[in-house]
Amino acid sequence: MAVYTEVSDEALRAFLADYALGELLAFRGIAEGVENSNYALKTEAGDFILTLYEKRVDPAELPYFLGLMEHLAAGGMACPTPVHGRDGAALRALAGRPAAIVTFLPGVWPRRVRAEHCAPLGKALAEMHLAGVGFDMRRPNALGPKGWAPLLDGCRARGDEVQSGLIAELDAALAGILAAWPAEGALPAGQIHADLFPDNAFFLPGPDGQPRVSGVIDFYFACTDLFAYDIAVCLNAWCFEADYAFNVTRARAMLGAYRAIRPLSDAELQALPVLCRGAALRFLLTRLYDWTHTPEGALVTRKDPVEYLRKLRFFSGAETLSAFGL
Amino acid sequence: MAVYTEVSDEALRAFLADYALGELLAFRGIAEGVENSNYALKTEAGDFILTLYEKRVDPAELPYFLGLMEHLAAGGMACPTPVHGRDGAALRALAGRPAAIVTFLPGVWPRRVRAEHCAPLGKALAEMHLAGVGFDMRRPNALGPKGWAPLLDGCRARGDEVQSGLIAELDAALAGILAAWPAEGALPAGQIHADLFPDNAFFLPGPDGQPRVSGVIDFYFACTDLFAYDIAVCLNAWCFEADYAFNVTRARAMLGAYRAIRPLSDAELQALPVLCRGAALRFLLTRLYDWTHTPEGALVTRKDPVEYLRKLRFFSGAETLSAFGL
Numbered sequence: 001m002a003v004y005t006e007v008s009d010e011a012l013r014a015f016l017a018d019y020a021l022g023e024l025l026a027f028r029g030i031a032e033g034v035e036n037s038n039y040a041l042k043t044e045a046g047d048f049i050l051t052l053y054e055k056r057v058d059p060a061e062l063p064y065f066l067g068l069m070e071h072l073a074a075g076g077m078a079c080p081t082p083v084h085g086r087d088g089a090a091l092r093a094l095a096g097r098p099a100a101i102v103t104f105l106p107g108v109w110p111r112r113v114r115a116e117h118c119a120p121l122g123k124a125l126a127e128m129h130l131a132g133v134g135f136d137m138r139r140p141n142a143l144g145p146k147g148w149a150p151l152l153d154g155c156r157a158r159g160d161e162v163q164s165g166l167i168a169e170l171d172a173a174l175a176g177i178l179a180a181w182p183a184e185g186a187l188p189a190g191q192i193h194a195d196l197f198p199d200n201a202f203f204l205p206g207p208d209g210q211p212r213v214s215g216v217i218d219f220y221f222a223c224t225d226l227f228a229y230d231i232a233v234c235l236n237a238w239c240f241e242a243d244y245a246f247n248v249t250r251a252r253a254m255l256g257a258y259r260a261i262r263p264l265s266d267a268e269l270q271a272l273p274v275l276c277r278g279a280a281l282r283f284l285l286t287r288l289y290d291w292t293h294t295p296e297g298a299l300v301t302r303k304d305p306v307e308y309l310r311k312l313r314f315f316s317g318a319e320t321l322s323a324f325g326l
Numbered sequence: 327m328a329v330y331t332e333v334s335d336e337a338l339r340a341f342l343a344d345y346a347l348g349e350l351l352a353f354r355g356i357a358e359g360v361e362n363s364n365y366a367l368k369t370e371a372g373d374f375i376l377t378l379y380e381k382r383v384d385p386a387e388l389p390y391f392l393g394l395m396e397h398l399a400a401g402g403m404a405c406p407t408p409v410h411g412r413d414g415a416a417l418r419a420l421a422g423r424p425a426a427i428v429t430f431l432p433g434v435w436p437r438r439v440r441a442e443h444c445a446p447l448g449k450a451l452a453e454m455h456l457a458g459v460g461f462d463m464r465r466p467n468a469l470g471p472k473g474w475a476p477l478l479d480g481c482r483a484r485g486d487e488v489q490s491g492l493i494a495e496l497d498a499a500l501a502g503i504l505a506a507w508p509a510e511g512a513l514p515a516g517q518i519h520a521d522l523f524p525d526n527a528f529f530l531p532g533p534d535g536q537p538r539v540s541g542v543i544d545f546y547f548a549c550t551d552l553f554a555y556d557i558a559v560c561l562n563a564w565c566f567e568a569d570y571a572f573n574v575t576r577a578r579a580m581l582g583a584y585r586a587i588r589p590l591s592d593a594e595l596q597a598l599p600v601l602c603r604g605a606a607l608r609f610l611l612t613r614l615y616d617w618t619h620t621p622e623g624a625l626v627t628r629k630d631p632v633e634y635l636r637k638l639r640f641f642s643g644a645e646t647l648s649a650f651g652l
Contacts, residue, residue, distance in 0.1 A: 008438040009529070025530070027434045028366065029357030040354065040366060042432070047368075106368070108353040112334040203335070204351070 005037045005052045007095045015094045018085040019101065021045040032199060035220060037097075040104070047104035048083060052097040057220060059098045062091050064139045065219050066100060068132065068191055075131035078105060078124075078215045105215030107202025113238055115249045117211050121201055122254035124213035125193070125234060126261035129227045132191030141194060141223040143282055145181055148174055151285040158292040162305055166288075173281060173312060180274040182226065187268055192230035195221035197237040228268040231258060232275035235324070236283065236311055244310040246318070252325030269321060276315040284308035331363045331378045333421045341420045344411040345427065347371040358525060361546060363423075366430070373430035374409060378423040383546060385424045388417050390465045391545050392426060394458065394517055401457035403450075404431060404541045431541030433528025439564055441575045443537050447527055448580035450539040451519070451560060452587035455553045458517030467520060467549040469608055471507050474500055477611040484618040488631055492614075499607060499638060506600040508552065513594055518556035521547035523563040554594040557584060558601035561650070562609065562637055570636040572644070578651030595647060602641040610634035 007015075007027075016024055022044025030038040030049070037052040053062060066082045070090070073081040080102035082090035092099050110117050141147070152159075152170055159167045193200075195218065202215035231254075239250040258264070287305035318324070333341075333353075342350055348370025356364040356375070363378040379388060392408045396416070399407040406428035408416035418425050436443050467473070478485075478496055485493045519526075521544065528541035557580075565576040584590070613631035644650070 006437045009434050009436055010438070012434070023531075024434060025432045026430075026528075030366075031355030031357045040356075042373075104352075106351045108335050108338070108350060110335055111332045112336070202352075205349075 004054050005095050005097055007039070007052070011095055015092065015099070016043065018087065018092065019083060020086055021048070021083070021101075041101065048101050049080060049104055050094075050099065050101050052094060052099045054097065057098075061139060062098055062100070064137045065222060066090050067137055068135055068222055069102065069219050071135040072128060072131045072191075073103075075134075077128055077131045078213065079128075079219065080105060080215075080217055105202055105217060107204045107214030109199045109202055110211075111198075113198050113250070114211075115247070115253055117198075117201075117203060118238055118250040118254040119257035120203065120211055120213045121196075121234065121238060122231075122257035123261055124201070124216060125196065125230060125254075126258040128193060128216065129190055129230065129262055135191055138224040139222070141192075141225040141229075143194070143221070143286065144223070144225055144229075145178060145278060148178075148278075148281060148285055151289055155285065155288045155292055159288055162288060162291060163309070166309070169309075170281070170284070173277065173316065176316075177274060177278050177281060181278065182267070182271050182274075187226045187228055187271060188265070189224065189226050192223060192225050192227060193219060193221070194223050194225065194230060194233060196230065196234050226271075226275070227262070228264065228271055229275050229279065231255070231264075232272060232279040233282075235272075235276050236279045236308070236315075240311060240314075244307070244314070246314050246323070248323075248325040255324065255326065269326065272321065272324060273315060273318055276318070277312060280308050280312035280315055284312055330380050331421050331423055333365070333378070337421055341418065341425070342369065344413070344418065345409060346412055347374070347409070347427075367427065374427050375406060375430055376420075376425065376427050378420060378425045380423065383424075387465060388424055388426070390463045391548060392416050393463055394461055394548055395428065395545050397461040398454060398457045398517075399429075401460075403454055403457045404539065405454075405545065406431060406541075406543055431528055431543060433530045433540030435525045435528055436537075437524075439524050439576070440537075441573070441579055443524075443527075443529060444564055444576040444580040445583040446529065446537055446539045447522075447560065447564060448557075448583035449587055450527070450542060451522065451556060451580075452584040454519060454542065455516055455556065455588055461517055464550040465548065467518075467551040467555075469520070469547070469612065470549070470551055470555075471504060471604060474504075474604075474607060474611055477615055481611065481614045481618050485614055488614060488617060489635070492635070495635075496607070496610070499603065499642065502642075503600060503604050503607060507604065508593070508597050508600075513552045513554055513597060514591070515550065515552050518549060518551050518553060519545060519547070520549050520551065520556060520559060522556065522560050552597075552601070553588070554590065554597055555601050555605065557581070557590075558598060558605040559608075561598075561602050562605045562634070562641075566637060566640075570633065570640070572640050572649070574649075574651040581650065581652065595652065598647065598650060599641060599644055602644070603638060606634050606638035606641055610638055 024043055026042040028040045030040055035056050036054050039050040041048040041050045069079050070082050072079045083101040084090045090100055200218045203211040204214040206212040239247050241247055284305050287303045291305050350369055352368040354366045356366055361382050362380050365376040367374040367376045395405050396408050398405045409427040410416045416426055526544045529537040530540040532538040565573050567573055610631050613629045617631050
């Protein structure tokens with residue numbers, strides 16, 4: 001479900017009158033995305049995405065997200081570009097919600113990741129990190145290390161219902177991760193995506209028939225944090241098989257392509273194992289929180305937290321870089 | 327939720343190779359629709375809809391549905407036209423499901439129906455009825471009068487949980503409707519849509535700024551039944567306010583525009599009240615069945631059966647045509 005707010009056609013037409021996009025031609029809800037209401041919008045000017053920001057998004061943070069997308073697009077990244085209204089504003093209101101129109105990106109997200117996706121993904125990630133340099137707004141990572149203890153506390157009452165002994169295991173894992181986490185300022189930081197899962201990366205075949213990234217979307221978890229943590233998120237999201245076996249070929253392809261664009265320092269490389277454990281814990285905790293707090297019958301897909309427990313355990317045993325194919 | 331089956335990009339590309347649609351440019355799940363998996367597909371040839379038929383659809387009936395759409399489109403109806411593969415077949419297989427590509431239709435479905443939508447809707451309905459003449463396949467209405475007693479029996483065990491006394495009220499209503507139902511052959515019949523709700527009708531403004539029907543979609547309840555029953559479905563679906571008050575202005579507009587294209591016989595007019603009660607009962611029963619059989623927590627929107635109980639009660643008190651503005 002990714003349409004939470006319905007928009008009447010009169011309200012939509014009034015909203016579009018504030019843009020120079022010509023006449024409305026079509027307007028369909030999009031199934032993908034879980035945080036906001038997304039519509040495919042077609043006007044005489046072409047294809048766009050209209051997003052209504054729902055309650056999980058803090059309106060005060062929208063200028064960061066929209067500004068970052070605009071900065072990255074201006075720097076050559078294939079990411080959604082906010083469309084400005086006639087008065088210059090990109091962030092507007094529709095149906096009682098903050099709303100924005102962004103450009104439509106071609107491409108298809110990989111329902112089944114293959115090693116061939118991982119090099120272009122690593123390249124796009126590095127290009128995004130470089131393109132974000134010069135964007136001066138900062139957004140702390142609300143779901144970074146400082147957020148994990150409160151999240152875990154929020155799961156304490158019912159977490160063991162998912163798996164016996166889970167909370168004790170996560171307490172120990174969190175303590176170990178925080179103890180080994182890079183000190184403030186020790187690693188290069190900047191604007192990161194922080195949620196670059198396969199459904200947020202579009203691909204099209206290049207002239208050689210191999211996949212190329214045609215677009216990166218959904219910057220609504222983006223924040224200012226360690227570049228190498230963004231890599232760790234991608235290693236979690238892209239490099240496991242369906243049976244949770246870590247695929248070293250994919251990791252090597254992703255890291256190699258990344259490093260060809262933005263070399264990794266020794267400190268970043270040495271930190272990768274703990275960053276991967278942290279990223280696994282981050283997705284485990286938000287899924288566990290949703291799992292234990294979503295009422296039965298709610299129209300929200302509850303993602304299985306156990307997937308990230310398996311990944312956390314893998315990375316907990318992967319102390320050296322050889323586990324990553326390096 | 328309207329994506330039940332995920333399609334890998336390799337499978338999609340292999341599938342598209344059987345069509346002359348050029349390269350794949352984009353592929354996004356569509357939120358609307360509840361029976362099947364629907365994707366917005368963009369190729370070098372333009373915009374299309376790819377549908378994977380899920381378990382509620384009997385594959386043996388797909389040639390009727392696709393054939394009807396093709397016949398109606400050939401007759402000038404703005405409805406999805408099945409796209410044929412290079413071998414001539416429109417009905418194919420993808421990801422283990424029957425699948426078809428149909429043309430994309432412009433327009434926006436009205437989230438809030440206004441009287442201005444009802445005349446063009448009535449006109450399009452009449453044009454569809456005429457355009458279906460000459461399509462020789464027949465599909466009995468599985469959700470017609472003969473299907474209602476078994477549906478009601480299926481709700482008997484838990485129906486009164488929705489509202490006390492409901493099953494007894496529906497037993498009496500069904501008996502009354504069946505006693506008054508037009509005899510076989512008494513009214514003109516042909517191909518009907520049978521589910522023409524607002525989300526199945528797209529509109530765009532005409533040169534005068536007034537809404538015009540730009541497309542009718544979702545023919546997967548279409549069948550061979552009384553034309554006037556299709557009108558009764560639309561009176562149920564389009565002519566009630568949010569508080570379940572019947573809006574005579576909308577009904578008059580719909581019926582007037584319909585009759586300007588396809589005149590209604592006296593027998594059809596006299597039958598409208600019982601047909602409207604039957605149509606209300608039909609949607610009440612399928613919603614009640616889903617309500618009492620959908621497990622809590624399932625990812626399916628359960629539509630409120632009480633809405634159609636209110637409509638059934640309205641039509642039960644509307645014995646004469648003056649209630650319809652005639």
